[in-house]
Amino acid sequence: MSLLKKFYVFLVTAILAISPVAGDEPNPENWDSVLAEARGQKVFWHAWGGSENINSYIAWVGEQVESRYGVDLVHVKISETANVVARVLAEKSAGRNEGGAVDLVWINGENFAAMKRQGLLLSYPWSTYLPNYQLTDFENKAVLTMDFTEPVDGLESPWGTAQLTFYYDSGNPVFENGSPPTSLEALADWIEKNPGRFTYAAPPNFIGTTFLKQVLFGLVDDVSVLRKPADRETFDEVTAPLWEWLDGVRPNLWRSGRVYAADTTQLKTLLSDNEIDIAMTFNPGEASSAVIEGLLPDTTRSFTLEYGSIGNAHFVAIPFNANAKAGAMVVANFLMSPEAQARKSDEAIWGDPTVLALDKLDAEQLKLFDSLAPGEATLSPEDFGIILSEPDAFWSDALDAEWARRYGAGN
């Protein structure tokens, strides 16, 4: 980085630090004015709507922000976050710079990177100024400030953390020594011996893409190559073992690899129906949550692969042309409140890990979390193993495209 460039970066950062807000945009530093502006606003929150417990949690958030702050929250249920990015992009290219359809979007990873890159986000660091942001564990949890390899820069507000977790029914004697395969080799072996009993979600669904990345991590020698974009040649070279592994297991996948699951909910349903023996999720509490719901038997257990598992955080962001920015900030702030976070961690509700630093909470706030005992299907913190941080967002897109070429074309 040249000196001049450094200077500019400093200048911009300094200006942003002094005045996070340009013009008449809501200023989270003056929280009372945001609250005042938010009252009576209708906030359209675009968030994945494929899971019943998450939907009811969002409905609860809606009731809370309505009664506490007079914000009318509407959950727009979507199936792919990429569609929301496309929507905002279409609005931008049609010249709609205000009054956009999206006020808040549940986002992370390549979608965040795409929106940030194309200037589709509210362009000042609002999230770090939200009152509850100080309660989050941003000092210790790198995933809260680095979304994949893209700096968050206060452009999205943390909501939850995630770690790729597999789960199975231990009451079903499908594994030789009673424990599931925890290496890629053992997994491939097991798939071959048990045809039709394993599948993953079709990318670009996030859990499908994550599985590809997880396998890739287990097969590359030097993971540092995944931390930055790559050219075609490097990509082909690095991913060759991945495709080899996938080609190897494909004939013995569920439906012989001619159909893949749609998302985590379908994987859960397939396990519940006994169509497959191993399911995967990004939410470590999902298995316990499903046991409480009665979808899965109480002999359900979780596991991770021995070389670690991909972990990340998920966020909410506000598009540049959002119609109710103040209202969206109020919702984002409420999502980080101890009460909302504790409820979200409750496996009877959702079971999504918190972004808060528990040592920053006062006694009363801590009590909210104390009563939450994870179920038997949830891994204990020491069993989670190494957390692999997400590769550069480039890899998600490139893996999706290559997967579509190889397995999505019906060859």
Place this chain on the structure above:
Amino acid sequence: MPNLQILIPRSKLDLLRLVVLMLLLIPIGAATLTLIGSAFKWHDSSGLLGINTSAFDAVVSEPGFWRSVGLSFWMGLITPIVALSVVMVFIAAFLNSPGFKWVWAIMKPVLAVPHAAAAFGLLFLIAPSGFVIRLLSPEISGFVRPPDWLTVNDPAGISFALALVVKEIPFLFFVTMAALPQADLRRTQIAAGYGHGQIWSWFISVFPAVYLQIRLPVFAVIAFASSTVDVALIVGPVAPPPLSIQILRWMNDPDLAKGTIAAAAAIIQIGITLLALLVWWVGEYIVLHLARMAAVRGWRFRRDMFFRIFIGLTMTVSIVLVCFGIALLVLWSFAGIWRFPDAFPKIWTLKSWISQSQNLFETGWRAFTIAFVSSAFSLILVLANLENEYRSNIRPTRLAWWTIFIPLLVPQIAFMGGLSVLFLRLGIDGTLWAVVLVHMIFVFPYVYLTLADPWNAFDTRYIDVARTLGKSDNRAFWEIRLPILLAPVLGAFALGFAVSIAQYLPTLLIGAGRQPTITTEAVALASGGNRRLIGTYALVQTLLPFIFFALASLVPKIAWANRRALLPTRMGQ
């Protein structure tokens, strides 16, 4: 040179023709232009003749493109072939049999079932973990876990075609029954008198006239089957999916370049639908010539008993599939724990209904409002136009007739993209009125289609009598024609209502996520495969149009309790 004078209104009522023309042509025309513009990248005119075809090159090289194209084309042909054959042969074989009126009675509610709900029902029925296998397991089949079979989402699209066929059968049945009163059924007896088999007699004597009347609905089936989105999302192949789904994916891709690809693919989609129509048209000639040859040679096909039984069974299976599917939606909506291979839920619960009650009500009410308003407006426009045709003594020209049906023949996925961009630029997307307007484009043709025949079959001497007695045109309309035609008018409204309720893509794209209806929610839920929620949403989606179909057949009976001669005695009205 067409006669442009026809565009000059002759009266205030006549102005409505222009309103209809604008309603149908402006959005579609503008959307098509937007589409062509973005497919050929007019703003970037570096290519030959200022036309840039790189988007088409890109589409063709997309993974699985040709398979997607093949699938869409195949759906566009196999669906009408099967559905039309079953309906025609069934009517030919069983029209005069005692059980026929029961089949006809059950067919109407089946018609009210939205495509998406029928597809969900089928999914719950025939999937490897579905009801059929559950019922047989483990006692009969020996399965303790679901077999790894491709009974749904199969790459060849057989389950997809099945879902389409079971829904198109009632539609074609309905339009055929409406066309029958105009056909001279005595001809069949004459043909049979010459020793032809029952089905063959019908085929050579009545079918040609009936087919001419239902040709347009058949074309609509071709267009729908080759480009549907919601049914494909539920039971269609996934790797690769039909072209319509690919277009939707590209349209929703955050990469701007994919938008151009989507536009180019949409144009190709129109081409596929046209090609399917063309092949059908050639097929018509081949069938015609073969039939003529057979007739001239004196073939009589007298032994058609086996064939009749076969078609009777096929029809029964098709109805049973839809009905059982709906029953399964009910079961799942009340199911607590229901694991494989239990045939029925272990625990029954109201949880799904209670937890979803508010959203079901909101999205159901919105769907109801949109459907009610768009079909009411459409009905008013259709009535005014038909009355105008009568008063001005004009009949729609062939061109006008085809114009009305353009929206049914152009693949929705092809021009909804352009239309949503247009609405976005105008700044009216995401409003309830925009959604109503777009629904009207699809509702109007169906209302017109169902009402035109009974309207024209009306004995206008009643009007002449009224006029002679000094009543005005308007009073004759309100006091004579409308009351007598109450049943078909309500029927047309009910069909329009059902068409609007079932609209997925226009609601999704024009509603911009701000106007979620029961249908968009149901299809969004499908991605997660939560059967309990799908059950509740698809049921409400089915109940809404059902209410109006029920009203449409009840109200005339009540209103005419003391006017027995007005009651619909002929089938099909």
